[in-house]
Amino acid sequence: MPVHNADIAALFEEIADRLEIQGANPFRIRAYRNAARTLGELPQPARTLMEKGEDLTRLPGIGDDLAEKIREIVSNGRCSLLDRLRRDLPPAVTELLQIPGLGPKRVKALYHDLEVQTVEQLYRAARDGRIRALPGFGEKTELNILQAVEAHASQTRRFKLAVAAQYADALAAFLQAVPGVGQVTLAGSFRRMRETVGDLDILVTAATGSPVMQRFTAYDEVAEVLSAGSTRASVVLKSGLQVDLRVVSQTSYGAALCYFTGSKAHNIAIRRIAQKLGLKVNEYGVFRGDERIAGEDETSVYQSVGLPWIPPELREDRGEIEAARDGRLPSLVEFADLRGDLHAHTKATDGHDSLREMALAAKALGLEYLAITEHSRHLTVAHGLDPLRLARQCDEIDRLNPELDGITLLKGIEVDILEDGSLDLPDDVLGRLDLVVGAVHSQFHLSRAKQTGRILRAMDHPHFTLLAHPSGRLIDRREPCDVDMLRIIRHAKDRGCFLELNAHPERLDLLDSHCQMAKEEGVLVSINSDAHSSFDFANLKYGVGQARRGWLEKDDVLNTRPLAALRRLLKRTM
Template sequence: MITKEDVIKKLELFSTCLELSGANIFKVRAYHNASISLESVQNFKELIGERKLHTIRGIGNDISHQIYELNETGNIKALKDLKSSLPDGLFYMLKIEGLGPKRVRALYKELKIDNLKKLKKACEGGTLLKLNGFGPVLRSNILKGIEFLEKNSQRYTVDIATDISEKVIKKLKTLSKISKIEIAGSLRRKRETVKDIDILISGASPDEVSKKISDMKEFKEFISKGDTKIAFKLRNGFHVDIRIVKDNEFVTALHHFTGSKEHNVQLRHLSKEFDIKINEYGLEKKEKVIHPESEEELFNILNMEYIPPELREGRGELEAAKKNRIPKLIQLSDLKGIVHVHTLFYDGKKTLEELADFVKRSGFSYIVVTDHSQSSRIANGMKLDKLHFYLSEIDSINKKYGEKLLVKGIECDILTSGELDYPNHVLENFEVVIGSVHSGFSMDKASMTKRLLRAIDNPYMNVLGHISGRLLTKRKAYDFDKEKVFSSAIDSGVYLEINSNPYRLDVDWRYIKNLKEAGMKFLITPDAHSIEDIENIKYGVGIARKGWLEEKDVINTHEVYDFLKALKGVKA
């Protein structure tokens, strides 16, 4: 059965397509309003199963029958036909901040602009400014948006890359003569997005590897085939490089193709101190080639301790390794609590009872439930009249199990004024308050800084959620004075979330090490809207490791009461 969330997305897409096509505004609004009506429906499965969706206010017979069609066939024919009648480029244009369906239609109708290339030309040539409602500020923002999309158009989030790499490796492992296989490149280093996938393999012939790859249903075409490298594309556009190396060269090849370029350049320079030349084929000293059996041995030969792949970015890891100061990086198994989980009360897919049951089975100790606050329309935020029942339910479940499995939290919107979405007499009912920005992303740097600083000053604020507001490959981060905001947070005892949603992975790992040294503490959270989403926390752990974090730097490594005590910090 189709999920409510999938139906809402289809209805919003239908509304968008109708507006792009110039349909009657009342019809456009009908689909938009239907999607809003569905957000607050708690018994969706029951209603669709009994074919009673028409009883929901705002959903008429036509739309309800289209939802049944979607559930039964996986598609809505009218939507499929409508979308196929529109140029694909219009939907890419919609990804630019400030361009909604109304403006995109105007560009298409008046200037025949139906892709990013034509839009960029119109901006640069001045044609855009002739169109009513398109001024210099919007023109500048559109150009910035195009630049962002061009930069990220060939990059993929880490979850997609991980899924693809696992499928390729699973296929290759069925080769009879394979001896070693590993992921390399930026994916092994746990970068937040990747352009392509690098895989190393030894023991198999190029022909055998090519045959296995071409048998994959995801396979599209070979780019090149040689004795040591096979490059191919998948149907989704993903580029994969497979390097075929000798067994005795596998370790140095793995190190080399893991990168980064900056790390490798620095290591080659350092190896000269030992009169050693290092490359993917081995370590050469006085015309003798050394083939280490592990990466630990490779670093040891150069008088360094092992450097985990996540740290190999050319940002001080070699100096630390020479002094035996590589930290013991945090691991997934160090986490005791799952923080930032949404429930079926609002926009999640599981009830409080199901979350408690999951904790008992999972190996974790507790979940901090953090539904959205009242102003979050898209996420169907928690209204004040539901608050008492919600908190009482958590108490009842904890009492039933005889232990504190669920912690009372809230993801509270930081309003444009900097105020939190609830007054303090409401916030005092929660044990954990995550403050997040969910709107007003286009504020200027000074205004956004002021907004965040005011939120930090609230005595009930514990955590800054997904601090930059970015959506990787989709939306750029908003601008704010990072030094002021982070310093204020440290002084106020407000901690930073490392949000593990693959489209966020926020805070950016490039800031984490310096923040750690300045005294900041962190939480690694899945921002989960389903049980399955909790698995995303592994990506947040990867980002934390890239930021040189240890177990002691992350407060949800504590058991529940120590976690709550640590969370209060300076505010206690």
């Protein structure tokens, strides 16, 4: 697709923002802002000037280096400098710019002086009164930031994905049984597998005369009907979850699915591409003038703007369109790719089922191996294992494995990472295990430097294999630990160990952005259930959804390997 001057200007502005946050030379920052302004005001496309052989350095403020970058962007739609800056600067930092009142200069001060990288960390710093001491801020500015973050976070009530699924799946099944209904599809953030869902969007096709709308508004779980018409209705369930239903024609189904799946930013980007091609994209189809040229399925919509179909989990306008344009879309990991689970508990600690019961449940799901990783002794609330009890469990696993058919139990432990970075059990005990899962279960509010150092020291332990739920967050209940995740990921790469994506719906930790970071750094991620009962393995599907949002492919995931290959990788960390 052609690269327009506005596209180049936007990339230069982002470079300038990132350089300013990093504290780069002010003259260099100003050069990129001036170049962005020049390109934004340039009446002739830079591509046309290049094709004519014009000297780009003749443009105001454009020297040899910037001219070369313009040529690079026009040629491939990307800028290698920006790619490096995106890798070097934590991705969430630029999200701070979305908070009203925060420009690059203030984000720079927050990042460099308080090491604020995320909106959560910004809120914590404002709440704790640490922002007012920074030059140019003050108490009033701190209060404004706190209020802006609170407003940003509380715009809508959101439901955890697994909770929303309980209502969504039941309602979808109900609608599917209505006479005359054809397709029923859940769209919106639910389809994109967001960690939380603000409301549900449901699309259906239905024959003329189908009572789907009447049945929907009369559904037993409906507490309030907000609106009702012949093709659309909105209700609030008794749970407080809003549900919007739309009946669409088969010829528009793909366009409507694209539109109502979102995200808003992704849809806007697609519409801009369409406009450049003289097309109009909306929920009814893709149009050239009055002629509908696509819309019956999603693939036709994307093909109309020169792109392959993009998986819903990637539709956040975070590089997926550029990747699609360049043929670089990942082949995302699927649930069927999982060969095992490396984090599970039994009734020996705080689980609810026996070794055998957990093994058979994992096998029934199609898994080939399961690591039993009880808590260690420091976590007394979970009746953690001391060396003697762990040794007894290892013996029990060794006795049980020959009796199992089609599933192998691995010996492990979820060992506490103590405040000084040491592990909760001695080396001679850990050395007998197939893997050691390290986890932070206390002292969550250490400073960023101390928390990061604590984890790095634990990872240096010779028996350390896998970092469990790396940020320590509990969605809507506990904020993530204040850590330098990029540094942790790079240390994992140097050390040769792995990171967990904990699939428990309360955690979904790693964050999707950290999954993508791990992928870029070449660190394998293990999608684990953290099962405490035989029912909990079903949560793996949410972990897979989070992994897909993080661009992970099969080869990026540790536990897609068969057992023999997995054992070889585990031995390298011991």
